[in-house]
Amino acid sequence: MLMPSEITAEAPSNIALIKYWGAEDLGAVVPCNPSLSMTLDRCRSVCSASFFEGDRRPDEILLERDGALAPAPESFSRRIAAHLVRLRTAWNRQGTLRIATRNTFPAEAGIASSASGFTALTLAVSRALGIELAPAELSNWSRRSGSGSASRSAFGGYVQWPAPGTADAASAAPVADAEHWPLCDLVAIVSSSSKEVSSLEGHQRAATSPYFRRRLELVPGRLDTVREAIAGRDFARLADAVDEEAIDLHLIMMSSRPPIFYWRPATVAVLAEVRRLRREGLAVCATMDAGPNVHVLCEPQCAADAEAALRRVEGVEEVLADRTGTGPVWRQGAEL
Amino acid sequence: MLMPSEITAEAPSNIALIKYWGAEDLGAVVPCNPSLSMTLDRCRSVCSASFFEGDRRPDEILLERDGALAPAPESFSRRIAAHLVRLRTAWNRQGTLRIATRNTFPAEAGIASSASGFTALTLAVSRALGIELAPAELSNWSRRSGSGSASRSAFGGYVQWPAPGTADAASAAPVADAEHWPLCDLVAIVSSSSKEVSSLEGHQRAATSPYFRRRLELVPGRLDTVREAIAGRDFARLADAVDEEAIDLHLIMMSSRPPIFYWRPATVAVLAEVRRLRREGLAVCATMDAGPNVHVLCEPQCAADAEAALRRVEGVEEVLADRTGTGPVWRQGAEL
Incomplete structure (x- = not known):
């Protein structure tokens, strides 16, 4: 058996100044309006992904709570599992993933952790699978997790996710950097x-x-x-x-x-x-x-x-x- | 000198179920939309009006607070004084009015007291001047005080003030009685x-x-x-x-x-x-x-x-x- 490919990624949360609210197609995560956010610094998600090529065991999804890793709750795991299927299928890679994730900010504190969480997950998994995504591609794939706001967590500073129907609406793009x-x-x-x-x-x-x-x-x-x-x-x-x-x-x-x-x-x-x-x-x-x-x-x-x-x-x-x-x-x- | 004509009137406050908000003509109290209210029972204004025919002294406007009558504050008096001028001019009566008013509910408790207050005032003054107003006329004159909601305090039960532009928009009308x-x-x-x-x-x-x-x-x-x-x-x-x-x-x-x-x-x-x-x-x-x-x-x-x-x-x-x-x-x- 090959050694697993192991990656740790960190992605920031973001706070929308202009909000994504309402979807033209919720399944495909096509918003009704453009949005614009400020990327945060300390509120981040950390995700480690280990890919065991050719392995047929089920994926393992762990979440850190109170300083210890434990199997993630069902509702949380289901969305992550669906995203792992999506990524692995798109890139045609067979094998098992072990995912472990944590937030640097209080869990369930009412701060969107899905944006940072799904971006960190997408980045860690893509690298573990040997895929090198440009930031716009990371944005696009993160968005397709179901968390539209994740499209904006692929960049620092100020980030716009364009209006639907425009040529570049699949992914967000930076407007100005943090400095x-x-x-x-x-x-x-x-x-x-x-x-x-x-x-x-x-x-x-x-x-x-x-x-x-x-x-x-x-x-x-x-x-x-x-x-x-x-x-x-x-x-x-x-x-x-x-x-x-x-x-x-x-x-x-x-x-x-x-x-x-x-x-x-x-x-x-x-x-x-x-x-x-x-x-x-x-x-x-x-x-x-x-x-x-x-x-x-x-x-x-x-x-x-x-x-x-x-x-x-x-x-x-x-x-x-x-x-x-x-x-x-x-x-x-x-x-x- | 003649004896004054003295009347005490009581009028109810009302709570709007459909709200009057926004005026096509704030001076003439023409609303942007129809409204509908429930007349209240215990929240009432009591107003005594004494009319001294031919007298040329200035009007006296008293307000009961903490169980004692005292001259009303300037901002409060100004609107009442304007309404007294309006009524006396319309009915062409010369003389001095003494007005004393109180609410049966806590003053400045955030319950509209202008509706009950101006209706009680209009009723007391009209009777003191010897004018007999039908309820629709009382509604119309009360409304012209500047408090549009006063139009609805001229009736009990459930009361509608129709849409502007309709023939009967000058006054409110009952929809159902309290029983x-x-x-x-x-x-x-x-x-x-x-x-x-x-x-x-x-x-x-x-x-x-x-x-x-x-x-x-x-x-x-x-x-x-x-x-x-x-x-x-x-x-x-x-x-x-x-x-x-x-x-x-x-x-x-x-x-x-x-x-x-x-x-x-x-x-x-x-x-x-x-x-x-x-x-x-x-x-x-x-x-x-x-x-x-x-x-x-x-x-x-x-x-x-x-x-x-x-x-x-x-x-x-x-x-x-x-x-x-x-x-x-x-x-x-x-x-x-």
């Missing part, structure tokens, strides 16, 4: 329990909101504003667009049929505190993904004051301080 | 401080929401649903429409430019508790006006359980238990 404009992302954790409604379910319900079509008309202009704000490092301009976009996303959720309510009491308290800090002159703004936690973006010189203020908000369990980060990396060896 | 379907309204007070953005300002900003036009398309169908639910005493049907309408109103506010955020942390907690109670089988639903407090409508047999549950929600300062009520009344004499 162009380092910002901080203070993630105010107000609930670390699992969401009642999954993002996949939310994407399915999006078009049932009577306001969804109108939202799609608004996104391109807001996306342009965000791009211009990033190009010019204009925080006030970015903040207005990011605040609006985050509220819009949750308006669509709350007006879907049946409605989706992610906000907790402390979500509202954090949003009010961010508005207060802005009125006081701090360069801060707020965005939320499909969950109750609030990502508070700010310029680095405001981060200490903003973090202290957020920690004082009743109901905030924790504040994760992150910042603009670089793209995925990989190295030889199974570290997990 | 047809007695419901409870448990008002969960989460904040009794004054609103940061007035309803008048909110009406002005409504059309700046990119979703406002779409909302106007949705209202007629939802209004029909509410009317049918009332006609058939179908609480489940009423609840779905009322829940949707309340969320829609706040979506429009939160997407106005600049946005208006009325929700407090406990607003979200109460909304979540109402959804939980509904899932458990209680006939409850929630609506909110332009403020943070939540009106929890329910069938009378659910009221005790719902009230107990609401009192347990963190951040709920008080629960005012009200129910479907009758229209305004008046009597001789100045009681205040």
